[in-house]
Amino acid sequence: MLSFFAFRKFSFFCTLLLVSVFNSFSQGIKGTIKSSDGEPLPYATIYVRNIETGSTSNAEGYFEYPLPAGKYDLVFQYMGYKSVVKFVEVVGGFSEVHVKLEPQTIVLRDVEIIAGKEDPAYTIMRKAIAKAKFHQNQLDSYQAEVYIKGSGRLIDSPFFLRKQMAKEGVDSTTAFVTESISRVKFTRPNTYEEEVLSIRSNGDDNNTSPMEYLKGSFYEPKLANAISPLSPKAFGYYKFEYLGTYRDQAYDYSKIRVIPRSKGDDVFEGEISIVEDYWSIHSLNLSTSYLGIQFLIHQIYNPIEDKAWLPISHQFDIEGTFFGFEFEYNYLATAKNYKIELNKDLDIELVVVDEKVEKELAKKLETQNKNVNSEVLEKMQSGKEMTRKDLKKLMREYEKMEIERDTVPNISYVTNVTVDSLAYKKDSSFWQAVRPIPLSEYEVKGYHKMDSMAVVNKKEAEGDTIKTKQGKEGFKIYDLLLGNTYKIGDKTHLEIKSSLVSLNFNTVEGYNFFYELAYTKTFENKTWLEIAPHIRYGFSINQLQSKLKATYKFDEQNLAVEGGRYVYQINPNVPIYPIINSLTTLMLESNYMKIYQKEFVRLKYSHKISDKYRIGLSAEYANRLPLENQTSHTWFNQGDKDYTSNAPANVELGPTAFLEHQAFLTGVNLTMKPWQKYYIKNNERQSINxxxxxxxxxxxxxxxxxxxxxxxxxxxxxxxxxxxxxxxxxxxxxxxxxxxxxxxxxxxxxxxxxxxxxxxxxxxxxxxxxxxxxxxxxxxxxxxxxxxxxxxxxxxxxxxxxxxxxxxxxxxxxxxxxxxxxxxxxxxxxxxxxxxxxxxxxxxxxxxxxxxxxxxxxxxxxxxxxxxxxxxx
Structure with a gap:
């Protein structure tokens, strides 16, 4: 449906995200959340404290959340407002709850200002940064059930495409909508599992899903390639401003403004609230950008089992312009039924001391903790006061111990995603029953236009990504130009390569064209055979040339045999593309490409020994022949300018012409990436660039x-x-x-x-x-x-x-x-x-x-x- 989006394959963020399961109840709670002056509060958080689950209101401040019969302890939260706690009993049907939130009262604490009038925010952030690694390693695992709803729409497009896009049903009055329900599990240090139980979509998200933010954490040094405000390097990227402290639900929170020292695509800007004494995140409202596209991230955290602060609601707003297309996307996610398992090594309470402010106490602690590299676990589990420097050292030592116990090093993260066989078969009545966030007018229109894209998404999720033409459609004459792939048997395909750029020009062959086919047969155990014939004809030289290549792939190894008669550039690394040479030759009378002909047979073997090491071997016997210019044709005659010889000039050799000769060439190469890191997705390793x-x-x-x-x-x-x-x-x-x-x-x-x-x-x-x-x-x-x-x-x-x-x-x-x-x-x-x-x-x-x-x-x-x-x- 969105085939005209030039940004469709633009992968600045990965696909679908953490999502959740809700039972189909016909009862629960519904109502509105407004400010004290009656204004709706969009995307406010509703947290059911006694069962540790949550939801949000929609853009109009309305919520409707299914719950089984029972008594509930509800907490209504909105950033900048006091939380409201209500006790509600659900007996039958939906109980109405209407809430008004008062603006949060923020006070400036009595804070000792050190010499130089340093802002108190720096003390708070130093402690939060020092404890970030602790929070990152605090849980051995967690499980959750998460619901996500994403929607997006095109706001504007290039004028010359609007009519055609309107024919395809793409306009600003309808939205792309996706809803998903999944069961997710995270296991320390880096394994993420997602079981998608239900999914519904009416189009393409154009790779705008904020999965990197949900799988990641602001406690990590980087999140989606942007520097976190809690990174150890944060003070080089940010300035911080203390906005005040407020109390809510028996905790004190300090609100900090995050200000980039240099605005750009890899920093955040906005506000973050830190839980006093715990030095964990309570909530954040941060924005960042990538190539001018704006991302707004809003998260609220709550204490789970009064032990760990975890996010219960996420809101992501994405807007921008790309190649003349103006768009907006919005994602909401809520988590429930957290099950956490604490890291026993870190099941402690630490008092963090900032040595820049609390100098005397820090000096005393540094004397006590001189041997910080020994007895790491004992020191952490002592629960004593500790300077932020000592805490950083301890966490570094602890991570070293973890790495030594890690059987598979250099893995950044592991992701396994499975899709239930019934995930795409839930009807609208099911979604109406489980949906905690009502659809907007745009989203309703989007679902009314549900089309075949849902089928495409299903196939992609199941791994069927091969484009084929078969049955009634069959071969079309324009396939010879545009190319296509045909399924001609069980695990057998024939591909016609696109020939749109196959017509070129050089001074030896004149106008020339090439044509490629590829026959592929897939076997068991991920082995396959490809046979690729390649023909080429030059009109001025009046010569047909061809070569044939057969490649067999097995067990991370490739064996290829190739032979024929063909033309190649003198530099085998192809310093000039044929299409560029065609334009400079015909328009500027500058024939930079220099070619020769060879009749050859070549054997190549490559073996991926591991993610770090590859080896390649080759052997070739060739009859190499010189070629001379055969045409002086040009589109624009440059007067006294002539084409240069096909034998290029060289300062060392002078004339570079050669006679026909034979050569037996061998080669071996070893490629190494000694510190290569990678991730594992669905049991397959992928290298990180x-x-x-x-x-x-x-x-x-x-x-x-x-x-x-x-x-x-x-x-x-x-x-x-x-x-x-x-x-x-x-x-x-x-x-x-x-x-x-x-x-x-x-x-x-x-x-x-x-x-x-x-x-x-x-x-x-x-x-x-x-x-x-x-x-x-x-x-x-x-x-x-x-x-x-x-x-x-x-x-x-x-x-x-x-x-x-x-x-x-x-x-x-x-x-x-x-x-x-x-x-x-x-x-x-x-x-x-x-x-x-x-x-x-x-x-x-x-x-x-x-x-x-x-x-x-x-x-x-x-x-x-x-x-x-x-x-x-």
Missing amino acids: HSSPELTVAYNSAIPVGDAQISYHKLAVDVTHALDIGIRGRLSFRVGGGGFLAKDSITFLDYKHFMGNRTPIQDIDVVKSFRLLPYYNFSTNGAYVNLLTHYQFRKFFFSRFKFARKRGVKESIFANYLGTDSAQNYTELGYSIDNIFRLFRLEGVAAFQDGEYEDWGIRIGVAAFLDEMFNFE
Whole structure:
């Protein structure tokens, strides 16, 4: 239904969330929650204290909550208002309860202000931060039943799409709606299980589900890639302001304003209330943004079994504009029937002392707790007063002990989601009975338009994500252009690859096109075989070329056999895409792509030894043939400008032309990610991007066998990584080096080639290639070192302005270096503005040799964040 949303596959948050079970009662409580002056309080919390369950009111302050017969202790809460406790008996039908809440009286405590007039908020937050790890490890496990309702609607769209979208039924008067009921369980340190019992949906959530916030915790240093106000690094990212203290339900709470030192996409802003003496979260109202899209998070916590404070209600509001589409999404979740199991090691009460304020007591405690690294459990279980520094040290030691006991290290989290076979079969009467939050007018209209998307969601939840055309639909002539996949047998599919970008142009083949098919057969134990024929025809060279590749995957291993006659770029890493070369050749008369032909057979084997180590082996016998330009065709004649030879210029070799020859090539490479972290979802491991540097060691050789005369040995080492640098920004880099150990007989094809660029278009990967480097000018048969670095600021120049931050604009600087015998310390320095219109990157760059200015240029690329969002390689 939302097929026109360009942000549909934009994955800045993961899918469906924690949700819950309610029995179908025809009785319970209903009513309204208003302020003392009669204004409805939207999404106020109703907490049933004696059975530890909860709900919320809707946008109009109305609630309707099914409960079995019995007596109930109800607590009505709303941030900024005094709680109201009511005792209600449910006998039959719905008992009406109407509540008015008074504004909370907040008082400023008598607080000792230390030298420098430090705000009292800092003492409170220092204690809360010191105890965050304690709260994070306080429970061995918990179980809960959670209900969630999500809704969203399109508010505005690009004018040229409105008519077509109206035909599809997409407008601002109806909403996407989803409701879910699940049973969830969390087991320390990182295992989350969810059993979806019922689910109802009328469309696509466009990946707006706030699952990361619900699975995570504000006690963690980061939540959904944003720095938590309770992170150990929080004081580098935030300023805090004490707003006062209030008393409610026998507890004192301090209200703190959270103020980012530098506003951006990875910080929160708003208010948080901390429970005095416990130093846990009572409630929060925080906002953050991602690429200009705003997220508002509202949570209320309650003491479960008077031992641990856990969230009982969540509210998430999401709004923004993306590619001209203005939208809003709202999610509400309520938890009930908490069952908790305390971590026996931490079943204690600690008094936290702030040594910056309570200096004398802290000095005394530090003397008592000198040997903080010994007898960790005994010290924690003593229940004595402890400075926040000592508490941090103890929790670090405790976590080290936990890691040593952990049989599977480096797992960030484990998620297992199952869907009940009857989850999609509950009718509207069931949902009316269990729904604690009445639907709005928009949501009712959305459900009236319930369509086939519910069936699609069911298939996706059950794992059926293969797109097939079969039965009556069958083959369509336009499939030859657009591509499609067909099920032709049991676990057998035939895919026609899209040929939309298969027509290209170069000076050797002239206009050329290629076509691909793929036949796939899946076997037991997740093994499969793919056979992929590939044909190519060049009109100027008047030659049909083809190759065939067969790949067999088994037990984390791949074995591939490939052979035929085909054309390849001299640099096997493909420094210029065919479509880009076509445009620069036809429009600018600049033929940068240099190609040759080979008749070959190749065997490749790869083995994923573990998440940290991969090994690859290859062997190829090839007859390699030179090619020459066959056409001077262009769209715009540049006067005296001519096409360059297909044999590129090189400062070391001079002419690079070669004769037809044979070569037997072998290679072995080892890729290592020594500190790789990953998560497990439904028993399958998934690597976490950028959690470890990637080191690749490659050894390649040519062996003179039979008619093959090429002979050399070369070694290359390459390291890539991306990491956050403090509070300032993100550093990405790629560094490599190597050379020839022996070079008895080589051609220019065997030189070390670098990723250059002479076109206005830059690669999406910011550390993949140089910006101005000629493609083959500095290729070498000697030693080399190259370094590409890119640093993205949280805030620099334009990103200081609100209008730029609101649109997700980022700024970066980059520096690249190439060192060979002939490159003369080639260096590039540049500046870029990223995420322009959420899609583009604009770069300005200058090149130098031996410190002297050489050249400059402007480059346009795709927004760098899309590289990670869409996993471009």
